[in-house]
Amino acid sequence: MSYPVTVHIEPALTNRNRLTTAFRLILAIPHLILVGGAGFGVAYNTDAETSAGAEGGLLGAVAIFLAVVSWFTILLAGTHIIGIRQLTSFYMRWRVRALAYLMLLEDVYPPFGDAPYPATIDIVDPPAPRNRMTVAFRVLLALPHFVVLAFVLIAWHVTTIIAWFVILITGNYPKGLYEFGAGALRWRLRVDAYVLLLVDDYPPFSLE
Numbered sequence: 001m002s003y004p005v006t007v008h009i010e011p012a013l014t015n016r017n018r019l020t021t022a023f024r025l026i027l028a029i030p031h032l033i034l035v036g037g038a039g040f041g042v043a044y045n046t047d048a049e050t051s052a053g054a055e056g057g058l059l060g061a062v063a064i065f066l067a068v069v070s071w072f073t074i075l076l077a078g079t080h081i082i083g084i085r086q087l088t089s090f091y092m093r094w095r096v097r098a099l100a101y102l103m104l105l106e107d108v109y110p111p112f113g114d115a116p117y118p119a120t121i122d123i124v125d126p127p128a129p130r131n132r133m134t135v136a137f138r139v140l141l142a143l144p145h146f147v148v149l150a151f152v153l154i155a156w157h158v159t160t161i162i163a164w165f166v167i168l169i170t171g172n173y174p175k176g177l178y179e180f181g182a183g184a185l186r187w188r189l190r191v192d193a194y195v196l197l198l199v200d201d202y203p204p205f206s207l208e
Contacts, residue, residue, distance in 0.1 A: 004124035004201055005193045007096060007186040009105055012118070013175055016167045017107040024104060024164075031098035031110060035091060036060045038099050038153060038188065059091045067196045074197065075136060078129045088196050089123055090114065096121040096189055103160050104173065105181055121189055123198050131200040138195060145191045145203060152207075156184040183207025 020027060036057035056063065066084045074080055090113075097110035100119035110117055134141060159177045167173055183206075190203040 003190060003204060004126065004199045005190045005203075006122045007182075007189050008120050008122075009100060009182045009185070010118035011178065011182075012106055013173050013178055014171070016104075016171050016173055018168055018171060020107055020109075021104060021164060021167045024102065027109070028098065028102040030112075031094075032057060032102070034058055034112075035095045035098045038103055038156065038185075056095075059094065063088050063091045063196055070197045071135060071138070074130045075132055078132065080130065080197065085125075085198065088198060092121055092123065092189065092193060092196075092198070095192070096185070099185055099188075103156065103181055103185065104163055104167065105178065105185065119185075123193055126198075126200045134200055134202075135197060138197065141202065142191060142195050145194075145205070148205060149187060149191060152184050152187060156181055180207065 034057045066088055070080055070084055073084075093114060094110075094112075096119050097106075097117045100106045100117075101108070101110045106118050108118060159180055163173050163177045163181070166177075187203070187205075187207055193199050194201075194203050
């Protein structure tokens, strides 16, 4: 059975845009402010109040606050308020596009909001009733992922820097590095969705 969070990325290995690659970090700043980067903040720092704005952007801070609200509503009533779920899912859709662009997986500039893009995320609603036990201890249950994924994200940053130089020189993104980056993005977003209470299934320790 597949995991209820699916990230699809259309491979962009050849004929890369050297100019936008060279200035990618600068070009991505507006999205970084709104939905954050690929570091360790939103889901991986228990001090969400100080980390969400820095790492998850402004919308990430809102998503963290809504996750706290949802933690109470799910535990007390067994329900995830539809409006909260929709806004958090919107944040995740924007985030996958922004991260794919920032980390050089795509060259197309991401839209501000919802619009077609070669990097997408699909999140299947969990079956009712929600698993109150795993919701109650969600952050503790996610700790093993926080530890392992910290090393994966460090490696992802290193491989992206290498790919940056390779793209500027050759115009191509090495396939092995690209597949690792795409896998790291999938892992990161699965854990984000789990911590933000969008799904109850435990994320796999996998780049696939």
